[in-house]
Amino acid sequence: MSRGQWYPPEWPDRIRALAAGELTAVAPRRAATVMLLRDTAAGPAVHMLRRRASMAFAGGAYAYPGGGVDPRDDDRAVRWAGPSRDVWAARLGVDAASAQAIVCAAVRETYEEAGVLLAGETASTVVGDLSGDDWEADRAALVDRALSFAEFLDRRGLVLRSDLLGAWARWITPEFEPKRYDTWFFVAALPDGQRTRNASTEADRTVWVRPEEAAGAYDRGELLMMPPTIATLRSLQPYGTVAGTLAGAPAQDLAPVLARARLDAGELVLSWPGHDEFTRRLPASGAPE
Numbered sequence: 001m002s003r004g005q006w007y008p009p010e011w012p013d014r015i016r017a018l019a020a021g022e023l024t025a026v027a028p029r030r031a032a033t034v035m036l037l038r039d040t041a042a043g044p045a046v047h048m049l050r051r052r053a054s055m056a057f058a059g060g061a062y063a064y065p066g067g068g069v070d071p072r073d074d075d076r077a078v079r080w081a082g083p084s085r086d087v088w089a090a091r092l093g094v095d096a097a098s099a100q101a102i103v104c105a106a107v108r109e110t111y112e113e114a115g116v117l118l119a120g121e122t123a124s125t126v127v128g129d130l131s132g133d134d135w136e137a138d139r140a141a142l143v144d145r146a147l148s149f150a151e152f153l154d155r156r157g158l159v160l161r162s163d164l165l166g167a168w169a170r171w172i173t174p175e176f177e178p179k180r181y182d183t184w185f186f187v188a189a190l191p192d193g194q195r196t197r198n199a200s201t202e203a204d205r206t207v208w209v210r211p212e213e214a215a216g217a218y219d220r221g222e223l224l225m226m227p228p229t230i231a232t233l234r235s236l237q238p239y240g241t242v243a244g245t246l247a248g249a250p251a252q253d254l255a256p257v258l259a260r261a262r263l264d265a266g267e268l269v270l271s272w273p274g275h276d277e278f279t280r281r282l283p284a285s286g287a288p289e
Helices: 011-019 085-092 096-114 133-143 149-156 211-219 227-236 242-251
Strands: 029-038 045-051 066-068 159-161 166-172 181-189 203-209 260-264 267-272 275-282
Touching: 011 260, 011 267, 011 275, 029 096, 029 227, 029 242, 045 096, 045 211, 066 096, 085 096, 085 166, 096 133, 096 149, 096 159, 096 181, 133 149, 149 159, 166 227, 166 242, 181 227, 181 242, 203 211, 211 227, 227 275
Parallel strands: 029 181
Antiparallel strands: 029 045, 029 066, 045 203, 166 181, 260 267, 267 275
């Protein structure tokens, strides 16, 4: 592991198996994650959670709220406000149904894992206080998939506020991983009147931290992160306000980032195009030095 980069010990063997044709890459599942932001006197802070050490994938690593698309997230009955599905399709590089599913997953997962809901009674309002047993019952039903997001919005008389999201980046899990995700990263401001909380069973801690502070802790080996997390954190650093960050979203490159492995002078070289800091040379056995 280099600095705070999460690097599973089984990767070298899996990379070699893929290169030898002994491993078949699985299709990635669509997913979405949201970098929730709020202004502080020192600049924007981002909401992060720490995955439980007991988790098989990236245990102990810091990440953002997010998860996989629910098959029902592309339900045409979803109450919607903001840019149309076609506009989102053009931005995300997918068809309209997939665009809705990805945006819905971003909003739904943020509510499920952070207790923050990017929705309102109208196209110009956002819900405020989400405390109460009835809200928690609905959130739990979403987590258990007993309730679809479309049904939740109908029950509450709400519309999804797609205009509160800004698409920021897209990363695809390497082909040698047994579980793969095609993940779109979004930015969003914490709505007035709402508060984040650790609502995820997969996290043991949540923090609000300025991107430069988190990146510095990663560089010192104090915070563990996967390449997409630290890369997106670094990309947030130039912005001095949340509004400025959101205004910068349309200019962000959404070309998918996918790790590549190649043979060079008898060693396997693992790299993420455009992100040289993550390049690793694999020795004959074991994890990279």
